[in-house]
Amino acid sequence: MTRSMRRTRILRLAGVGAAAVLALSACSSSDDSSSPKSDTSASASADAAKLSGTVTVFAAASLQESFTALGKEFEQQHPGTKVSFNFGGSDTLAASITGGAPADVFAAASPKTMKIVTDKSDAAGTPATFVRNQLEIATLPGNPHKVSSLKDLTKSGLKVVLCDKTVPCGAAAQKALDASKLKLTPVSYEQDVKSALTKVELKEADAAVVYKTDVKAAGDKVEGVEFPESAQAINDYPIALLKNAPNAQAAKAFIALVQSAEGQKVLTEAGFLKP
Structure with missing residues (x-):
């Protein structure tokens, strides 16, 4: 084999090696680009699974039957959670909240009683009307x-x-x-x-x-x-996440259930009017 032929063969082998390295690099790059998606998906699943512990809901007495049903549904949807209710007169509940009683959610039977809580800046965000009652x-x-x-x-x-x-x-x-x-x-x-x-x-x-x-x-x-x-004299019923909610993440999920089509169905079947 002449020196010229040996040089040509070496160059060919070098080209094949470079191509292999490029291919491996592409595969690695492809894997890297897909890994964040997998991580995101896993993170989303983990977030859903993170809901745990007790959600304490202070709610108007008239919500007892429908909220109890929604509480059971919430616990089934999120194993590891428990919904604890305190039902009573909205004014008494509001006074308890402003007095420092630990709670995650307040559902009042009127905007006036919800205002007791918002005036003390004990609500996180703006309360939303979720049903009405006659x-x-x-x-x-x-x-x-x-x-x-x-x-x-x-x-x-x-x-x-x-x-x-x-x-x-x-x-x-x-x-x-x-x-x-x-x-x-x-x-x-x-x-x-x-x-x-x-x-x-x-x-x-x-x-x-x-x-x-x-x-x-x-x-x-x-x-x-x-x-x-x-x-x-139809009453609007507002619901709010409380500012110092001990279990804010689960509380938000419970409020979302109340406002969902599923939650609204339970409430309307109980006789409540749509907001």
Whole structure:
């Protein structure tokens, strides 16, 4: 083999080697470019799996049945989480939150009671209205006193219960009474709507002004009577993430469930109106 032929062969081998190195480099580059996508996907899955611990929700008493159902759904969707509820009068709950009670989410039965929290800068961001609710009269089963209007509640001898005026259902009832120019002296004022309804269920009262959702939840324990003045006193229900939420990430996910189509279906089936 001549010197010229040896040089040509060496150059060819060098070319093949360079091509191989380039090919390996391309493969490595391709792998590197795809690895962030894999990492991103894994990160997204990890984020979903990160939801854990307890979500503490302070919610208006009228939300008890629907929120309890949504809490169970949330726990099924996110194993390792638990939703703990504190149901009660919105004004009492708001006072607890501004007083430092640890909570992640506040769902109030009126913008006025939510304002107690926002005025103290205890909400993270702007509260959003997620449902509305309308009043209805709850009477004893069979409506033995033949209550057919708001005016009928002023009959002498009829034992009527109202929510306290500081509670959203009480404020709404008073607004409806004022619109009708009616005066009503109840046998008691209750601190939340469930307490007012219970008085009728236990036959300790003949009637109570509550929400449609509560009448529906009570089933055959009471009978509902609609009245046109209720249209003058429909309550918006706002929900908010709290500023010092101990479990903010899971709290955001719970609020998202409430606002989702799935959550709205549960709420409308319970008798709530769409926002």
